[in-house]
Amino acid sequence: MSRDLLALLWRHSDAVEPPRRGPRSRHSTDDVVASAMALADAGGLEAVTMRAIAQSIGMPTMSTYTYANSRDDLLVLMADEANAELGTAPEFAGEWRSRVRTLAEENLRMFRRHGWMLDIDDPRTVLGPGTIAKYDRELHAFDGMDLDPVRRDAALTFVLGFVRSTASRAAEHRRSAEFGEGWMLIADRLASRLGAAHPLAQEVGSAVGAAANAPYDGDAAWDFGLDRVIDGLAAVSRRA
Structure with missing residues (x-):
């Protein structure tokens, strides 16, 4: 694990090291990540190159590495930023079935906005503040169920796995x-x-x-599958 990546992920935290002295840079890691996400939204991860990012924000290509270390690290930063969109969403409302349904629908919309998220599978993403905030918020969707911590995590994994599978199949049939x-x-x-x-x-x-x-009828498959996911969760909760 790169210490630099951890510092980049937590760059907005007071716990990170203070910025170096010297002239203020015209650009930032936020600029590079935002540019990369816009390129990915428009053309997939194949469109995300350091050269394309540099051209989009007006900097030398090699300078992008100052803000993102490497393309692999940049993908982690992008994924964490996308996850942060849900990590800061309002708290879930209603009983647990309604909360789980909302959780699933939010994640499906996220994959529709950022289809490239289906192509990022880097375990280092879990180190980011946006990903951690998303994880913490979504665990609360299962409040009121009779689940110990391990089973609560497994329940969330179960729901998100269904969403990811559905989003992947929809992408294949677009x-x-x-x-x-x-x-x-x-x-x-x-x-x-x-x-x-x-x-x-x-x-x-x-x-x-x-x-x-x-x-392929994606809507019918989604409705049927999500109902079965919720039925399955109800079977493991004595307080369903």
């Missing part, structure tokens, strides 16, 4: 929308090739295609 009104025509052509083969797949696939005009 091109389905490009078919537009032509999807059912393509599906009909496929059915003619299949003939009588795989009748159940054709029946279910046709129903989904007719309902969503796409090969």
